[in-house]
Amino acid sequence: MLWRFQGHALLVWAFWPVLVALQSTVPALRCSPETGFSNLMLGVLALVVLHHAAAESRAWASAKALLTRPELTVLHQLGVLRRRRALVLLGILEDFDIYSSLNFPFLAFVCDAHVHGRWLRSWAPVPLMGQNFVRMLEYLRFWGVSGLLVAAVVLSALMSFFRLRFQECRRADLLHPQANVASGKQSQVFSADAPRLDGEQFFVLARWAETALMPSVAGLCEEMGEQRRWVYDAKDRTGGALAATKARQSLVFGWDTFDRVK
Incomplete structure (x- = not known):
């Protein structure tokens, strides 16, 4: 299950920004106020959405495979399973939102001649710090500030990805269904005598799902983390x-x- 989260997270937070940056260097693919986004790039976006749907479907099935039938009944009564369709749509909308956010600095660069002067004039009347901001923003410009903000969002997502990757490397053997196969140790997560995942491990899966923009799987894992936070000690x-x-x-x-x- 983890590799599905990691694959889509890298696709969105690593491959997508690089592709958008390369897109700005090709005139035929560059977005503009007159033509909007390139049809070819919208086709690539459609492929990303299809990958999202396929990864979410398999991750959802893997998460449900970790649950017992009584737990599935409880989740159905709580309405967690019914919210899946709306949350899948929300995750797809997040893909579109990230694509438009990544393109915004380049679109602002194209419109810089029309936007920059008005933006500076809007800061000038601000009391106390307006003139200082005008002097600073005169060099950064509108597209530069928006680019810094978008870069901060992407870097924070990548930091979250690598933090989870390094902090949870010891638990990957328990959460990954194919762990230790190469070393001759078959994982027993899905076997009948395997120990159940505790609440903390489900919260780890929820954080991975949030990083991969899968709120449906994240909600399922968070609810199971709450359900298994307190267990009977026999x-x-x-x-x-x-x-x-x-x-x-x-x-x-x-x-x-x-x-x-x-």
Whole structure:
């Protein structure tokens, strides 16, 4: 499941910005106020949307495979499964939003002769710091400021991607269905005797889904993280929930209820 998140996240936050930057160097592909966006680039955007739909569908199926039937029933009663269609549409709209945001600095560069002067004049009447901003923005210009803001958004997304990649590398063996195959150790995540993922691991999956612009899978994993945050402890070596109940009653009442009943 992780590689589906990582693949689409790299496609959106690494490949897409590079492609948009290269697009601005080709006159036939460059966006302009007269012609708008290039039809060829809109075709590439359609391929990205198709990749998003395919990756989301497989990630959703993989996430549901980690759940038991009673858990799926609870999620259905809570309405988590019914919200999938709307959240998939939201994720696709985020793809369009990122594409338009990446193109905005280049479109502002084309319109710089018409926009820059008006933008400076709008800052001039601002009290205290208006003139200082005018002097600074005269060099940065409108397209430069918008480019810095877009670059900050892309860099923050890439930092989030690599932070998750390096922080969760130890847990990848548990979350990836094909982990340790090359080393001869078959992952047991989907086997009958495999340990269930706890709430923290589901929250890790939710963060990956958010980075990959899949709010439907993120919502499913977040809800399962909440459901599995508190689990029944039946371990014999620690006494489990029974020992905790006895200790609590001994503390409150001053005697052991279960021993007295016996």
